Amino acid sequence: MIALLMRDLKLAFRAGGGFGLGLAFFLIVTVMIPFSVGPQSSLLATIAPGVLWLGALLACLLSLDRLLALDWEDGSLDLLATAPLPLEAVVSLKALAHWLTTGLPLVLAAPLLGVLLNLPGPGYVWLVTSLVVGTPALSVIGTFGAALTVGLKRGGLLMSLLVLPLYVPTLIFGAEVARRGATGMETTTPLMMLGGITAATIALLPFASAAVLRVNLR
Amino acid sequence: MTLIVTDLAIARGGVPVLEGLSFRLEPGRALVVRGPNGIGKTTLLRTLAGLQRPLAGQIAGAEDTIAYAGHSDGIKPTLSVTENLTFWARVFGVPDIAPALAAYELDDLAQRHAGNLSAGQKRRLGLARLLVTGRPIWMLDEPTVSLDVAAVEMFADAVRAHLAQGGSALIATHIELGLDADLLDVGPFRAKPRAVDDFDGDFL
Incomplete structure (x- = not known):
């Protein structure tokens, strides 16, 4: 199992592996926002938590269509399905590798980009906390979407349409934690909800992903 | 491990292609699957490997015993030959990849990125993967595509060695491998x- 994780990480960091794609997109979005909405720092401070969360979510979405499609195209997925690893473990490890190469860099970059958007001082801790708790759900839900559309040529659009509604609860509660944190309000309730969503998706969705993958491999 | 297939029926894309197929594959034996294009040889191999469900019939002895090699080799172009093989060896829990490299004369290419290999070299790497699975039943779909004469001989030697160790192989191929193999013609x-039975007489 470690072998699969290490291979995916290695592939992501090699040329053409797509590491940094999401990060670059996140950077572009947050750098461009002040240009488009104007330099009023109070306005930027108000929208910063939401913009950072939306940027992270879209950056995550951008890298999803490579998650299983590459393995499907070169036949690795067939071979993995006949290997001793259960498919549930395969999709869980794929999701973990995706989070390590996409979600974690976003979490680490978010505070730096918060400066550009004039995020208020108390907001940084809560922004990072909400992203740490929320982004694993984005990877796991995204793996499910990738499993649903594996084998479809140009399945990216369909996957985005399927995945985006599932991302909404994470976005609502994640951005709410960051917004409340930035304005000095109580954050416990949305943070609990966010953690609950993440825990539930991690516990349940790998089984669903493996099931749809079995159907799609036929 | 004997593979026993009884009265198997399989479908591709929802359309039944083969039915009533029964055979046994004993340890140490090879079975060459023959049949015209589109008859369902690939579908048969995928079904036996557990990638799809049969329409009817039983497959015994296929659980965790089959190493499947399809049309694509599952090779990552940005990993080296050694890294590709080591990955599969670790997935299947086999410690050593040196015999597999040697069997297909890949030693000189070991540090090369798989993306820079020729089609025949990629195929050799794909076939070398079978040697690091440690599985007793090989299920091979057109294994000799893009191999030259020397590489076909390497492949035949690898199969013979595998059979000598008590393994078995099911090979869908159209060329003569020089193996002491039984023939399974799936044509019949x-x-x-199916007769269409949804004719609505009352409608007329």
């Missing part, structure tokens, strides 16, 4: 078109 098992 072509599924008969």
Whole structure:
């Protein structure tokens, strides 16, 4: 199992592996926002938590269509399905590798980009906390979407349409934690909800992903 | 491990292609699957490997015993030959990849990125993967595509060595490998078109 994780990480960091794609997109979005909405720092401070969360979510979405499609195209997925690893473990490890190469860099970059958007001082801790708790759900839900559309040529659009509604609860509660944190309000309730969503998706969705993958491999 | 297939019926894309197929594959034996294009040889191999469900019939002895090699080799172009093989060896829990490299004369290419290999070299790497699975039943779909004469001989030697160790192989191929193999012609098992029974007489 470690072998699969290490291979995916290695592939992501090699040329053409797509590491940094999401990060670059996140950077572009947050750098461009002040240009488009104007330099009023109070306005930027108000929208910063939401913009950072939306940027992270879209950056995550951008890298999803490579998650299983590459393995499907070169036949690795067939071979993995006949290997001793259960498919549930395969999709869980794929999701973990995706989070390590996409979600974690976003979490680490978010505070730096918060400066550009004039995020208020108390907001940084809560922004990072909400992203740490929320982004694993984005990877796991995204793996499910990738499993649903594996084998479809140009399945990216369909996957985005399927995945985006599932991302909404994470976005609502994640951005709410960051917004409340930035304005000095109580954050416990949305943070609990966010953690609950993440825990539930991690516990349940790998089984669903493996099931749809079995159907799609036929 | 004996593979026993009884009265198997399989479908591709929802259309039945083969039915009533029964055979046994004993340890140490090779079975060459023959049949015209589109008869369902690939579908048969995928079904036996557990990638899809049969329509009917039983497959015994296929659980965790089959190493499947399809049309694509599952090779990552940005990993080296060694890294590709080591990955599969670790997935299947086999410690050493040196015999597999040697069997297909890949030693000189070991540090090369798989993306820079020729089609025949990629195929050799794909076949070398079978040697690091440690599985007793090989299920090979057109294994000799893009191999030259020398590489076909390497492949035949690898199969012979595998059979000598008590393994078995099911090979869908159209070329003569020089193996002491039984022949399974799936042509006579072509599924008969079903009679359409939704004719609505009352409608007329």
